[in-house]
Amino acid sequence: MTFLVDLLAATLRNATPLVYGTVGETYAERSGVLNLGIEGTMYAGAFFGFAAAYASGSLLVGLGAALAVGLLAGALMGLLTVTLGANQHVxxxxxxxxxxxxxxxxxxxxxxxxxxxRIEPFPLVEPPAFLGPLAPIFSQYALTYLAFLVLVPLAWWILRGTSFGLELRAVGENPEAADAAGISVARTRYLALMFGGALMGLGGAVFTLASLGSFTLxxxxxxxxxxxxxxxxxRWRIGRGVIGALLFSAVYSLQLRLRILPGWGDVPFxxxxxxxxxxxxxxxxxxxxxxxxxxxxxxxxxxx
Amino acid sequence: MPALVVIAVCLTLTLTAGPILLAGANPLDAYGEYLVVPLTSRYTFLEVLVASTPLLFTGAAVGIAFRAGYWNIGAEGQLLLGAVAAAGIGQVVGELPPLVTLPLMVAGGAVAGAGWALVPALLRVRFRIDEVVTTLLLNPVALLFVNGLLQGPWRDPVSGFPESPRIAAGAELPQLVERSRLHGGFVLAILIIVAAWYVLARTPAGLRLRAAGLSPHAARFAGIDVPRTLLRAALVSGAIAGIAGMSEVAGIQYRLTGGLSAGYGYTGIVVATLGALSMPGVMLAALFLGDLTVGASSAGRALAIPSQLGAVVQGTLLLVTIGLLAVRRNRLSRAVEPAAGEVAVAAEQVTGEELPAAATAIEEAGELEVDGWPEKDRPDPTGESGRPPAAGESNR
Structure with a gap:
């Protein structure tokens, strides 16, 4: 039981950066741009978020820096692939x-x-006492709560329920038709890439500002x-992508735990x-x- | 194209002056240290050739695939599998003479690399599944496979480090020059590049490959079996990347290690792009990046500029080149528009294709020169639904 609770808590924790990254990439791809810069954008978010937090002594400044670096990386991707029309994967x-x-x-x-x-990373949110043995599940970083309770519903709603989301999907499905309908393809793709990039930057910063409190290569x-x-x-859906992130994270967290148990040392994880x-x-x-x-x-x- | 590369290099150096100033060094001194100093001493010059060796292989591998319009982003994984095969063969050959073991290891590396490239290639030609994502995702899988081997069955029993046991002495590539690390892999790489150049430029198979890349529709119309051509290009590309892994194992490391490849597969994309997807270009670009790699570490010692600037220069160079290529293509197709107006309209009515297909036709008539980048004629990964049948299909 403790094992399960612990596993569940770790799954949510480890899934957090993946959720930011997946939602960010979903936005980019739904607008018609495959952003393979995600690995570098998360890396830069992790580093520059840490460096800014270290220099200023404020974690929020660090988050802001990660967000800004992600925005810039998205804009640069936009300059190359939208304005210039350069090859997306290269x-x-x-x-x-x-x-x-x-x-x-x-x-x-x-x-x-x-x-x-090292910096003092974000603390875990203290869960209320009445949860009893389940409390560890809710002992999470604020960034995790933000991801699951705010970002995912909001990102889903923007994509499904707002005119911007509709424009974004139109631009990704059929840019000619979207253009004919008076939607600016370039502007929409830039916004999608920059929003997505900012999320990727935040996802990277989860490692340095919450999980570790330091930056390692x-x-x-x-x-x-x-x-x-x-x-x-x-399949380019926010909800299913998040479920995928949880599944991956569950497997990842499980193998971390099995690895230290006796008798499991030789299993090829x-x-x-x-x-x-x-x-x-x-x-x-x-x-x-x-x-x-x-x-x-x-x-x-x-x-x- | 050469002019474009020169502009790209100059623009990149200008852009990277920022980080150099940040490091407190004079950019001009730094460029000297990066590009010139490595060529001035015997040892560093040979080190440039050592650093270029894997890039010659991966650059050629990526170049061939891209030229065919097959976007192989998986050279990194194919290289690792080639390294695994070479290390495996190298451990078991025992006392066999090098004349037997080395060809065996080259073949093993090539087969392993091609095998790792096979699944994405089949998915692409059979089901039109975008190969960018599948080849890319197999890279981390290959790295995990290597780590699994090194943590488990292949862990060195003597040292206990996550490294494979050393390969047999007869499985090592010969040293080419006294007191240097330059090994037979360099010669092998040059031979492969020359062979690839010959095949691409002078044989029917090469013509088919280039045609498939420039315009799959036109190629199909001319009776070329495009899927088969793509499959072959993908396998050849994987095989060459696999030999890169063999060369690193048998020439440098003498064992399988987790840090065997410093992202050579990805750098191959930089090399191929900078070399305009042509084999002579790939050769020059690989030597240039090898120079830069050696220069980056010497600049680290001499000017206290962190050697990681080398990667910054690589990334910037790739982005600048690809950006300039796009700018030039946009200008070209605008210039073509009035001249090709009628052809374009006709082509549009028949195939629903965009203008550049017509531009390609004109280029092949010899009126215009466009580089060999297959880009606009990329087959639609969504499949055929909702799309008018292409001319070639309806005529059959």
């Missing part, structure tokens, strides 16, 4: 290489080879690519960790031609 890979490099470069400049710098460790997989796993990627590829293979990609996926739009 742009995204370039963005990731550049942002990871820039973060590590500034890291070396600021904290020149010294000992690991390779801190994102491919979780941006996990988000890319989750978006497709969720790498196989478990590879599951989400393989499941996505398998799902794509099974649904085959019927995968409902956003209509304008990977296509730059230019007025003719």
């Amino acid at each position: 742009s995204g890979i370039g963005l990731t290489i550049g942002l990871v490099g820039l973060s590590e470069f500034v890291n070396r400049l600021l904290f020149r080879g010294g000992e690991l710098q 390779d801190i994102i460790a491919g979780r941006g690519w996990v988000c890319i997989a989750l978006v497709i796993f969720g 790498e196989l478990l960790l590879a599951l989400p990627y393989l499941v996505v590829i398998l799902a794509l293979a099974i649904s085959g031609r019927n995968v409902a990609y956003p209509g304008a996926y990977l296509k730059p739009y230019r007025r003719t």
Whole structure:
């Protein structure tokens, strides 16, 4: 029972950065842009969020910095893929290489080879006492509450229920028709990329400002690519993407716990960790031609 | 194209002056340290060739695939699988002579790399499933596979480190020059690039590959089996990336390690893009980035600029090049518009295609020169629903 409660708590905690990243990537892709810069954007959010919090002594300044870096990264992706119409995947890979490099470069400049710098991270929210044994589940970071209780419903509602969401989906499905209907394709895609980028930056900052309180190299460790997989796993829906993030996080948290139990040391947990990627590829293979990609996926739009 | 690359390099150096100033160094000194200093001493010059070796392989691998219009982002994973195969063969060959073991390891690396590329390629040609995502997602899987091997069955029993046991002496690539790390992999890479250049430029198979990349519709219309061409390009690309892994294992590390590849598969994308997807271009770009890699570490020592600036330069260079390419393409297709007006209208009515298809046709008639980037004619990953049948299909 304690094991289960503990596992559930860890699942929610570990899913938090994935939720930010997945929702952010969903926005980008629904507007018709595959943003492979997500890995680098999360990395830069993690580093610059930490650096700003360290320099200013305020975690909120750190969050703001992560958000701003994400916005800028999204805007840069927009400049390349929307304004210039450059190849989306090459742009995204370039963005990731550049942002990871820039973060590590500034890291070396600021904290020149010294000992690991630490900040006091966000505390866990104290759950009310009446929850009894279930209390650990609700002992989470404010960023986790923000993700599940505010961000996910809000992002879902914006996409489904507002005119901006409708425009975003229209631009991603059929930019010619959207343009003819008087929607600015470029403006909408920029907004989607910048909003998505800001969320990716926040997702990266969860690691440094909440979970760890420090920045280490390779801190994102491919979780941006996990988000890319989750978006497709969720078929570009916010809700299903979040469920995917929870499933991945449950498996991840479970293997972390099994690993330290006696008798489990020799199990190849790498196989478990590879599951989400393989499941996505398998799902794509099974649904085959019927995968409902956003209509304008990977296509730059230019007025003719 | 060469002019564009020169502009891209200059623009990148201007942009990266910011971080260099931030590090408290003079940008001009830093450029000297990055680009010139590595070429001035014997040891560092040979180190440039060592650093270029994996990039020659991955650049060629990515270049061939991109040229065919197959977006292989998975060279990193294919490289790792090639490394696993080479390390596996290298551990079991025992006393066999190098003339037997080395070809065996090259073949093993190639087969493993091609095998890792097979599933995404099949999904693409059979079901039109976008290969960008599938090839990309197999990279972390390959890394997990390597880590699983190193934490489990292949963990070095002597040291206990997560590294495989050392490969047999006969499985090591020969050293080319005394007192340097330059190994036979470099020669192999050059041979592969020359062979790839010959095939692409001078053989029917190469023509089919380029045609499929430039315009799949036109290629199909000309009777080319486009899916088969794509599948072959994908497998060749994976095989070359796999040999890159073999070369690193047998020439540098002599064992499988988790940190075997410093993102060489991704850097291959930079190399191929900068080299305009042509094999001579790939060769120059790989040497240039090798120079930059060695320069980045020497600048770290001489000027106290963190060597991570090398990655910043790489990323910026890729973004600037791809941006400039897009700008030029936009200008070109605008310039073509009046001349190709009638053709374009006709093409639009028949195929529902956008203008650049017509631009391509004109280019092939020799009136205009456009680089070999397949871009606008990318097949629709959504499948055929809601789309008028292409001319080639309705005529069959």
